[in-house]
Amino acid sequence: TAEGFHLRLLEHVRKTVKPGDASNMIATIDNYCYTVESGMNVGDVKGKILDDIVLETNPTTVLELGTFCGYSALRIARNLPENSRFFTVEFNPEHAAVAKEIIHTAGMDDKIQMLIGPSQEMIPQFKGMGVSHFDLVFVDHEKDLYKPDVILLEKEGLLKKGSVIVADNVVYPGSPDYIDYVRNNPKFKSTNYMSELEYHKDVVDAIEKSIYIG
Numbered sequence: 001t002a003e004g005f006h007l008r009l010l011e012h013v014r015k016t017v018k019p020g021d022a023s024n025m026i027a028t029i030d031n032y033c034y035t036v037e038s039g040m041n042v043g044d045v046k047g048k049i050l051d052d053i054v055l056e057t058n059p060t061t062v063l064e065l066g067t068f069c070g071y072s073a074l075r076i077a078r079n080l081p082e083n084s085r086f087f088t089v090e091f092n093p094e095h096a097a098v099a100k101e102i103i104h105t106a107g108m109d110d111k112i113q114m115l116i117g118p119s120q121e122m123i124p125q126f127k128g129m130g131v132s133h134f135d136l137v138f139v140d141h142e143k144d145l146y147k148p149d150v151i152l153l154e155k156e157g158l159l160k161k162g163s164v165i166v167a168d169n170v171v172y173p174g175s176p177d178y179i180d181y182v183r184n185n186p187k188f189k190s191t192n193y194m195s196e197l198e199y200h201k202d203v204v205d206a207i208e209k210s211i212y213i214g
């Protein structure tokens with residue numbers, strides 16, 4: 001069952017990865033998910049779309065909502081400039097513990113700051129942590145929180161003209177209220193990137209990029 005995926009993945013990682021190498025960790029996780037069992041990591045196909053958006057944005061302050069095992073945190077951190085700040089929020093402590101070890105083994109501790117707790121409680125704390133705004137936000141947690149969390153980010157003044165919101169799973173499992181909100185909101189300019197569900201070539205999914213124009 002999907003229950004316990006994170007623990008089985010961690011066991012596999014402990015036995016196989018080359019420590020201190022984020023790309024090797026990413027490849028190891030993808031290989032496990034293709035050959036043993038798939039997990040809800042963004043994966044290599046949608047991951048490439050995410051990589052391209054990060055590289056084109058060149059963000060210095062980044063937020064990820066939904067760490068899970070740390071796969072996309074590594075993909076993002078790998079492409080950030082030296083002096084950037086990257087926060088990832090995970091509400092499930094068991095998933096966070098696995099992500100912490102995976103990020104540590106990949107040698108990316110100093111690039112990624114993980115916060116454990118509900119996104120609605122964590123988002124209001126960023127101003128107090130010296131964050132003026134986020135240049136890029138990757139939304140990949142609970143589909144029902146996409147819309148309320150983006151609304152909260154704006155309310156907290158954490159979006160600035162040009163801030164980029166990248167949302168996973170806008171087709172499968174889908175977040176219809178988020179898509180409706182962001183596409184009909186004059187403050188955002190959205191682009192859809194049709195793709196496939198991670199590790200499932202036969203299932204359609206998509207990433208939505210929304211630029212905040214304020």
Ligand SMILES: Cc1ncccc1-c1cc(O)c2nc[nH]c(=O)c2c1
Pocket residue numbers: 039040041042066140141142143168169172173198
């Ligand atoms: C729901 C689902 N069913 C079958 C296969 C994969 C998924 C799935 C895929 C994802 O990329 C997810 N990302 C963030 N949060 C999720 O809950 C989630 C769930």
Ligand SMILES: [Mg+2]
Pocket residue numbers: 040041042140168169
């Ligand atoms: Mg996802």
